[in-house]
Amino acid sequence: MTLRPANTLLYLLIIWSLLALLVAFQPFLLPLWTVSGGVLAVIAIIDAWQVYRCINPHITREVANSLALNVWNDVELQLSNSTKIPYYFTVFDDYPLYSTTQGLPYRGQLPAKSTLALRYRLKPYRRGESAFKGVHLRVHSKWHCWEHRRFITLNKTIRIYPNFSLISKYALLATENRLGQLGIRKRQRRGEGLDFHQLREYQEGDALRQIDWKATARYRRLISREYQEERDQQIVFLIDCGRRMLAQDDELSHFDHTLNAILLLSYVALRQGDALGLMTFSGTSRWFAPRKGMNTINLILNTVYDLQPSIQASDYVAAAQSLMQRQQRRALVVLISNLRDEDSSDLEPTLALLRQKHLVLLASLQEQILTEVLEKPIQRFSDAIRYAATHDYLQQRHHAHEQLAQKGVLYVDTTPTQLPIRMVNRYLEIKRSGQL
Template identity: 60%
Template sequence: MKPASAAFLGLTLWLIMALVAGWRPLLIHFWQGISVILLLLALFDAWRVWRMPTVRVQRQVAGSLPVGVWSEVILQLYNSSTQSSRVEVFDDYPITSNLQGQPQPLQLPASAGIETQYRICPQQRGACQFAGVHLLIESPWRFWKHYRYIPLITPIRVYPNFATITKFAWFAAENRLGQLGIRQLQRRGEGLEFHQLREYRSGDALRQIDWNATSRYKKLISKEYQDERDQQIILLIDCGRRMLTQDSTLSHFDHMLNAILLLAYVALRQGDALGLMTFSGEPRWLAPRKGMNTINVILNTVYDLQPSTHASDYLNAAIQLTQRHKKRALVVLISNLRDEDNDELLPALQLLRHQHLVLLASLRERILNEVLEQPIYTFEDALRHAATLDYLNTRRQTHDALTHQGIVYLDTVPEQLPVKIVNRYWEIKRSGML
């Protein structure tokens, strides 16, 4: 219980009357009467708000939310009292989230309900919960604000940003993937795996024509191919300390999870089997499986996964993977690489190459590009620019060396990783490298 507007107004009136009574002693009895009246009014108002029925509250929120994306939370409040009341509402939201639209002042009608909403943006993946709702109920005569806490536990799961998948599906249905930056390299009738026979169309290559079928049907018949299906994709997830690097509001680890979700969705749509393995952190293994339901399995496997403070042990990860999975697969390794990693990384890549095709993606801090774009005014600016350029040239040399060894290499800033890794996957499928 704390004072409200009428209480402060009454206190101000009481002090004014006290000053007047001090100047005119004849008014002291009048001041005492006013004091008693104000006190009785305040006590009666406190008793009324204390006896008010508890406001019933319901919360509507999705059971799973994407990290870094604003989502809507709806609160429904019902007033069972025969009197309307003013209420200030503050939801007990997960503390690892940003908030918009709280607290909210509301006017609750008598014997009726009202609905309000606010927005929440989770900043950390994992299991969390809404604990309850804080209410400040104003008394009928506005002398007091009575605090009540309504326990209302709502557990939720914060997943990697699966909103990218929804956007991809929508653009794919509209045949507008180019707006996302994704290049579809398939050309009509061409591929690696026979799909069907059909009538010849203008633009088909001569090598597509099936001459036996043409002779039988007395018209040109073309072979139609599609990209090979039923291939194996394994995501090798680095949980080492480098992935703790923060870029914008998300860490490199969160950017990586967002990218592999989109890659998983695309690969599963292509008919490939997808699995994953973590290393240098909490060990998790998911054997390759097919079907779009695998997306849900992957989400539930990685949603609470966090990077550790351990150094990334690439060689040990390669040994474990070769022991667990014998069939040839496309191994996708995403990490934040440095020059000093080469001594351990190269043996691991060579071990994987004996059996698998390796796609290595290295995340590059966005600030490196920003330094190169800044104008140079001082000697320190020139040194910073030259050092950054030298560092990027060294990364480019590493890229060339790995490419010559048969490693598919990708160097990108985190925000561009989802689109670039999907494009590289389609290039691999189209080329028949796997």
């Protein structure tokens, strides 16, 4: 605890010092200067004693045990004053590292025998385990001559998870049949393999071939057949933790965007009745065997929430060999990485090995700056060179992906922000095509 003079006391001392200069020219003011100095000293001593003996308010913190990455979360501090003396204070919560806040520090008054609840917003931008250490409290004296700085230990460990807020948005829009607002396309499939699920009332957008005319005549209102894709299939994420995933276009790295994407696709696939698993490589190696049930989302969150990309080079062949040993049943393997042309020599044998048993979807992350360069107006010669080089690079990238497509490899080439929606749409297309 530290007692420091406040601005009010410093201003009074400055005035008293200026009065001393005046006394040098007007000696008859010496008694006034002496008396004012004594009064100031008495006031400062009494004020310091009052603030020093002031009892700390009781402080509690309300915050969720788990927070979403890069999402604003509410934190509440409650201060209780059990004494008969009001508090004048400034409070600053010792929030976790790698976070930003809104609403701190807070300055106010806590009346006697009362409780005050104050809220601020916290946005973490790094996953993993983190902690609140305590609360910094600056108590202002009654006459505002002193500030007593105190630290109240108030430990709280929390977990920062990938952004699961998109799942809630998906669930809400799915309930209201408005998934198009997210960019998710749900089309009825032509051909075999679509299983009958149930009859329901006709909804706007249903195809005519879905209408059950016998049921319609019986109930005297339009009745549609509802179908569902084949269930009990397996999806395994093969996630690159190598140095390429350290790339960062905005507040999140490509690796963080990848985790956000697999959470949304996991939710969608589990609702379809499929089993979800994952494996990481080229860094921290983790294996989660495919499971069914919506509780799998929590298990996946706890598996990946503290994963960080490494500085290792990506070893695709070793990852494929390890996955082939662990995953015996045919599955949709979603390989997510940030690919370059020079990866072709390793990537081709990797994909060939995986396709011996599994259906492979290759998701490659593209730097957002490439799109920005193409959209930026060309004003100088250097801009033209940069535009041409970027366009040539994207053409080569597209050509490499087309070659993979000719060999039967499914792929998604997209920016990190578009990855969740693009992967969900690709998954739904695969389900409706019966490829898996």
